[in-house]
Amino acid sequence: MPVIANPSELDRQTFDFVIVGAGCVLANRLSCRYRVLLLEAGTRTHDDLVESRVPLLNSRLKNTEVDWKLQSVSQPNADNRTIGIPLGKMLGGSSAFNACLWHRCSPSDYDAWHTNGWTYKDLKPYFCKAESFHPAHDVHGTSGPIHATDLEINPESLGHYFRRACQNTGLPDYDDLTDKPCQIGVTHVQSSIYQGERSSTGACYLPKDILERTNLTVAMGCHVTQILFNDDQADKVRFNHHDHDYVVHIGREVILSAGALFSPFLLLKSGIGPKDELARHGINVVVDLPGVGKNLQNHWRIPLVHETIKPEMSLHRDLFINTEATLKQALDQKTGAMTRIWPDAVAYMKIK
Structure with a gap:
């Protein structure tokens, strides 16, 4: 079906695969055979925004509704400044937002x-x-x-x-x-430019004919807050839409495609990570996995x-x-x- 207008209709439904974030590639491929839900926190698409389609206008998207507007912690080697981290908050994630390199x-x-x-x-x-x-x-x-x-x-x-x-x-x-x-x-x-326009994963992997598949549901404005477990098995996904919480059931798997920052963040919030760190934040431990949230390496831009x-x-x-x-x-x-x-x-x- 096309992008749904009212994500609250999803509450308590079951999907074979629930994809969190900019997982347009998997949404395309899996929905050939399975019932798939793609939960996207953003509310805009490549087609909505001329600043996304026209490559050299992408800088106008920084610090807008399609940017997560993240800031680093204070950096001792950068005069203790916090550094902005642009991150796409729209269908296709940062591929609809970046410099097209x-x-x-x-x-x-x-x-x-x-x-x-x-x-x-x-x-x-x-x-x-x-x-x-x-x-x-x-x-x-x-x-x-x-x-x-x-x-x-x-x-x-x-x-x-x-x-x-x-x-x-x-x-x-x-x-x-x-x-x-x-x-x-x-x-x-x-x-990633062709015939004068950006090629984003949202536009290229989820064109109109793919969005019209009956077993693919794309829900916008849905901020996933937690993966819920039954014993050690991911069982449900909780998300927030317009300040209301909803839950969808997982038939087979949940796929985290929320990027290098939000995928580990969501794992930690769901109880997967270093047990001592989870305990400090009052999070019940599902799996003690010390590497989660560690070893982030990012390049400088000067x-x-x-x-x-x-x-x-x-x-x-x-x-x-x-x-x-x-x-x-x-x-x-x-x-x-x-x-x-x-x-x-x-x-x-x-x-x-």
Whole structure:
């Protein structure tokens, strides 16, 4: 069925699979055979928001209703400041909200997990299954739901000269870093943009024909607060909608797809985590699992602004000269500066 208007109708119903968060991929695949409920805390979709569809407008979504507006704890090494953590709160999660950079980690990063079934060689078929890459390339998929593209660089652009500068320092230059064992080098940017619009998981995995499946239910504005257990088996999911609590029953499994922060947070609230920490917060222990909520690693983002003596080399000069016309071009023709992403090129280098 389409996105339901009144999630309270779900109370006490049973679903084979209950998916919490931005689990659009699994909602698509599992609903071929099973009765599936997707519970999404946000209330907006990719199609609702021009700021989501037009790639270069994504910064306007920060600190709005589609951002969880999270703040870090005080950071001793950053002058004790708290740092904002943008996180998408809408169908498709941060894929409808982010900078549209389309990039895999170094194969060595996956291999360093030393986990059977999770090496880069194991995972690569699934990366390829997700994408339709334009133009076709032997290290990318060509028939997946997410459309991704190579960003063309004007030979007179700042990105072109940036690549040349990196080469002059000895940094390797690649047309595609994707399959390099250790991704040290400079390259042009690949993006989850196609024909001038963002490709988000919500739009690509849950198009109209999928949403109309009778055994798929998508409920928006539903904030999951706890997984309930019967002995050691996940039995129910409790969620809040408009300040009222409801419960749905789990026929087979509950799937946490709430991201790197909210998935462990929900596990902890449900009694799965380090027992001493749970006890401090008055949470009954279901499973003593010390690793839950630990070892979060996030990358730094430090913007640096440089001035060029050639204004025509500006990354997005058109935005500042005639913003209204540039937006109209993006909406009507799916072309122009707003249909690109901020960087033209990207370099990965050792800092030590």
